[in-house]
Amino acid sequence: MTNARNLITDVAGLRIGNADDATLGSGVTVALFDEPAVTSCFVMGGAPGTRETDLLEPDKLAPGINAVVLSGGSAFGLDAASGVQAALREKGIGFAVRDAVVPLVPQAVIFDLLNGGDKGWGRYPPYRELGYDAVQNAGLDFTLGTVGGGYGATTANLKGGLGSASAVTSSGHTVGALVIVNSIASAVIGNGPHFWAGGFEEDDEFGGLGLPARISPAERKLIWKGGPQPATTIALIATDAVLTKSLAKRLAIASHAGLARGLRFSHALFDGDTIFAAATSRKPLRDEAAEFTELTAIAADCLTRAIARGVYEATALPYPGTLPAWRDKFGRE
Amino acid sequence: MTNARNLITDVAGLRIGNADDATLGSGVTVALFDEPAVTSCFVMGGAPGTRETDLLEPDKLAPGINAVVLSGGSAFGLDAASGVQAALREKGIGFAVRDAVVPLVPQAVIFDLLNGGDKGWGRYPPYRELGYDAVQNAGLDFTLGTVGGGYGATTANLKGGLGSASAVTSSGHTVGALVIVNSIASAVIGNGPHFWAGGFEEDDEFGGLGLPARISPAERKLIWKGGPQPATTIALIATDAVLTKSLAKRLAIASHAGLARGLRFSHALFDGDTIFAAATSRKPLRDEAAEFTELTAIAADCLTRAIARGVYEATALPYPGTLPAWRDKFGRE
Numbered sequence: 001m002t003n004a005r006n007l008i009t010d011v012a013g014l015r016i017g018n019a020d021d022a023t024l025g026s027g028v029t030v031a032l033f034d035e036p037a038v039t040s041c042f043v044m045g046g047a048p049g050t051r052e053t054d055l056l057e058p059d060k061l062a063p064g065i066n067a068v069v070l071s072g073g074s075a076f077g078l079d080a081a082s083g084v085q086a087a088l089r090e091k092g093i094g095f096a097v098r099d100a101v102v103p104l105v106p107q108a109v110i111f112d113l114l115n116g117g118d119k120g121w122g123r124y125p126p127y128r129e130l131g132y133d134a135v136q137n138a139g140l141d142f143t144l145g146t147v148g149g150g151y152g153a154t155t156a157n158l159k160g161g162l163g164s165a166s167a168v169t170s171s172g173h174t175v176g177a178l179v180i181v182n183s184i185a186s187a188v189i190g191n192g193p194h195f196w197a198g199g200f201e202e203d204d205e206f207g208g209l210g211l212p213a214r215i216s217p218a219e220r221k222l223i224w225k226g227g228p229q230p231a232t233t234i235a236l237i238a239t240d241a242v243l244t245k246s247l248a249k250r251l252a253i254a255s256h257a258g259l260a261r262g263l264r265f266s267h268a269l270f271d272g273d274t275i276f277a278a279a280t281s282r283k284p285l286r287d288e289a290a291e292f293t294e295l296t297a298i299a300a301d302c303l304t305r306a307i308a309r310g311v312y313e314a315t316a317l318p319y320p321g322t323l324p325a326w327r328d329k330f331g332r333e
Numbered sequence: 334m335t336n337a338r339n340l341i342t343d344v345a346g347l348r349i350g351n352a353d354d355a356t357l358g359s360g361v362t363v364a365l366f367d368e369p370a371v372t373s374c375f376v377m378g379g380a381p382g383t384r385e386t387d388l389l390e391p392d393k394l395a396p397g398i399n400a401v402v403l404s405g406g407s408a409f410g411l412d413a414a415s416g417v418q419a420a421l422r423e424k425g426i427g428f429a430v431r432d433a434v435v436p437l438v439p440q441a442v443i444f445d446l447l448n449g450g451d452k453g454w455g456r457y458p459p460y461r462e463l464g465y466d467a468v469q470n471a472g473l474d475f476t477l478g479t480v481g482g483g484y485g486a487t488t489a490n491l492k493g494g495l496g497s498a499s500a501v502t503s504s505g506h507t508v509g510a511l512v513i514v515n516s517i518a519s520a521v522i523g524n525g526p527h528f529w530a531g532g533f534e535e536d537d538e539f540g541g542l543g544l545p546a547r548i549s550p551a552e553r554k555l556i557w558k559g560g561p562q563p564a565t566t567i568a569l570i571a572t573d574a575v576l577t578k579s580l581a582k583r584l585a586i587a588s589h590a591g592l593a594r595g596l597r598f599s600h601a602l603f604d605g606d607t608i609f610a611a612a613t614s615r616k617p618l619r620d621e622a623a624e625f626t627e628l629t630a631i632a633a634d635c636l637t638r639a640i641a642r643g644v645y646e647a648t649a650l651p652y653p654g655t656l657p658a659w660r661d662k663f664g665r666e
Contacts, residue, residue, distance in 0.1 A: 046583050185630070189532070196532070199522070199548045211544045215532045222630055227623060247602075250379050254600040257593030265630035267587040269580075269622065289602065290560060297518070297555055297598035 008176030013280030017138030018148030025117015036064025083131025112152030163310025190219030258303030341509030346613030350471030351481030358450015369397025416464025445485030496643025523552030591636030
């Protein structure tokens with residue numbers, strides 16, 4: 001069962017903000033939690049770019065974090081969390097140590113430095129200000145595709161972008177996924193319109209084409225950016241369930257299955273594939289074994305769907321010679 | 334491109350041995366390396382059962398290992414490595430420390446204690462002897478399905494089993510997967526004959542049914558063993574490429590994508606999903622970035638295919654009331 005918005009914001013207790021720059025060809029997405037969220041993460045790519053991920057390990061203190069940033073800019077983009085921290089500090093939000101308030105803002109980045117945008121920013125990159133702006137824009141509704149941290153995202157054969165999807169488990173817990181699809185490979189089968197995610201689509205949310213009955217060896221030929229070019233799919237899974245930090249980590253681990261299903265292929269040497277998982281802790285699990293297991297399975301499905309939606313909703317970058325968007329190539333209903 | 338056998342033994346430098354016991358309803362599979370193989374592993378399940386996996390970390394010494402065991406028996410089955418060690422010691426095979434020779438034999442197990450077989454073994458379980466026997470039976474050809482460590486394996490709705498598949502990359506490196514499919518969930522879509530792996534099938538290796546063009550919400554309803562019952566899919570990926578231990582670990586990590594694609598779902602709280610990756614080091618990588626990236630992608634595909642083959646080739650356990658085999662239910666061409 002999907003929710004009204006079919007966005008990660010169907011999970012009570014968080015808002016999403018985006019800021020991007022068409023000249024730069026990049027941007028920032030931030031998830032702001034109303035209350036500190038129990039959060040962990042799991043890095044599976046061979047070339048990650050991250051900030052404040054160590055404190056998300058279950059053996060580390062941080063009982064809850066204030067925001068998660070997914071952005072462009074590769075390692076330069078890690079400045080975005082600084083802008084988010086500045087905006088949260090102005091609101092008095094953060095981990096309080098007597099009079100000091102320290103906003104905890106983990107982040108992961110994608111590599112979008114070679115997408116045609118102008119990356120000649122002088123001494124300091126503009127991601128700090130984009131992070132600050134993204135906080136100001138945060139709300140429950142947001143658009144998908146060439147937006148925020150997904151602005152400059154690409155796949156090997158189509159424009160990538162920002163995706164999201166949500167679902168409700170049979171125990172009534174809401175789970176949602178937010179993803180920046182910047183895959184080293186492809187979200188579609190061959191160079192056709194069908195998504196690898198086709199078997200998981202709800203309510204024609206990414207075109208309703210289903211799956212091809214046969215996939216020929218030619219269509220299974222690997223399609224990827226090639227050579228040593230970093231590329232990364234990064235995501236946030238959120239749920240209103242009450243989770244320990246250890247279970248949040250397991251949710252992040254299990255959700256990588258959803259990343260694997262939405263793309264062929266993933267988790268490569270030049271990928272930085274990273275998933276954060278956050279619990280806004282509104283609704284306890286009654287039967288932990290059963291309800292949590294279903295939650296992880298549905299979370300993976302949400303991520304698979306979000307990946308397809310990120311590509312389906314994308315528009316081409318405004319530079320000559322850039323990759324086509326799915327809709328440019330395959331139209332829409 | 335697949336190989337002649339379409340088994341992990343298409344990778345030069347290893348043999349597979351199986352031993353199982355119909356009364357016990359369980360068994361052992363061993364991969365024996367002709368020369369010590371550069372091996373690592375990656376555990377992603379929430380309930381693993383393993384032995385000698387710490388030494389597979391890239392920061393640990395062991396430059397090569399002698400065998401990998403995949404077996405039934407849950408934590409009791411970990412005795413199988415002892416039998417493999419005994420057999421290897423008799424042949425003088427192992428890590429030499431002056432006159433002492435220590436066979437290095439990492440292992441992972443599946444939970445098959447409740448499958449109907451007689452687990453009343455008295456003081457000590459029989460896995461040590463099964464491990465010893467499996468070494469004696471090792472060769473290049475072996476059967477799939479209800480065999481060896483896959484003898485007692487099940488999925489939520491069909492008999493599981495031992496699977497394998499192989500492929501050759503465009504750089505001429507061979508890669509193969511060996512898997513025991515004992516999933517907490519399902520390898521088929523709904524309760525029908527189509528495999529989740531359908532898009533990856535080579536040469537009708539698991540029935541040639543392809544994919545259904547549409548998967549209804551009813552067919553997407555989660556199918557799983559339910560409650561706190563452990564279940565696990567464990568695998569070995571092997572390649573003839575020359576890999577460092579660090580790259581072997583990355584191969585194990587990336588191959589989990591193949592596990593995720595072959596099952597819905599995987600990597601759950603009560604799963605012990607673990608993948609070993611071993612390099613028999615016959616053939617150097619010329620362009621590491623490109624050739625290794627393709628190797629990881631094709632390895633994941635092999636594992637997806639091997640999962641489907643393990644279920645497709647299985648026969649039902651010889652006890653009343655056990656799960657049907659795929660062929661019992663859906664026949665064969």
